[in-house]
């Protein structure tokens with residue numbers, strides 16, 4: 388099955404003052420297939436959001452896509468101009484953000500906004516667009532759809548707003564849906580409902596879903612595959628089952644240990660101490676060396692390569708590259 392999204396060697400750098408370069412995304416490769424959910428996991432500052440914005444080509448100065456390709460159904464969209472990209476966004480790729488209030492216009496009704504999107508992407512008259520909008524709102528579980536059409540964003544709860552965002556996202560039948568911490572701003576009980584709706588829509592429309600989260604609990608429930616990012620790089624990638632049952636990278640183990648309700652076979656580790664180093668000041672050698680409980684001399688000298696350790700399981704850590712070589 389051909390991937391909807393195929394990212395190869397993507398690099399997104401920010402050129403800061405005094406000649407500093409922040410390597411926010413530094414040579415990452417992955418793909419997402421139709422109907423599949425891939426989770427990008429890591430603490431804030433690990434490069435997850437910049438990866439998503441790079442795919443959408445919403446990187447602004449001093450940031451720049453420095454290298455690599457982003458293929459959507461086989462087409463390299465890094466070569467697209469602004470006009471071509473505008474057509475792709477919200478059409479082939481839709482994105483859902485953490486805080487829906489900022490994505491909705493406060494001065495227009497929900498109906499106005501959703502109908503505008505529908506009419507932009509589908510050849511429908513006003514009446515048809517109205518009916519389609521109501522249909523979409525019902526699809527994402529908003530039962531008072533007709534009334535909601537007349538309301539303004541501030542009249543809705545955070546969870547309802549996020550449902551509206553999902554309705555808008557699916558209104559143009561995107562092939563790829565990117566959700567960046569879609570439930571972080573919501574109450575825990577509402578979070579699960581929103582993720583369920585998103586998952587339902589993914590299955591119904593056979594979309595590829597790239598789910599960005601720092602929550603391993605979310606990963607275990609919704610993702611087919613997991614990509615763990617640290618310091619702008621992929622440090623571990625595996626199927627969800629493999630990653631939860633057999634995490635290898637010390638950072639992944641730390642993430643799993645620092646979060647509740649993770650799979651019981653996983654031995655708990657202490658919360659990872661320290662913070663992600665800034666992207667303009669990564670340590671030489673392994674980027675996790677400043678926080679790693681297993682750090683060795685070699686780790687300061689050499690950044691390990693991403694190495695295949697099992698079927699569909701890659702790890703970037705000297706502990707495992709050694710094992711493989713011996």
Ligand code: SF4
Pocket residue numbers: 636637638673674675676679680681682683686691703704705706
């Ligand atoms: Fe830790 Fe070294 Fe592995 Fe980096 S390479 S994660 S510092 S053991």
Ligand code: MG
Pocket residue numbers: 431432435436568
């Ligand atoms: Mg982020």
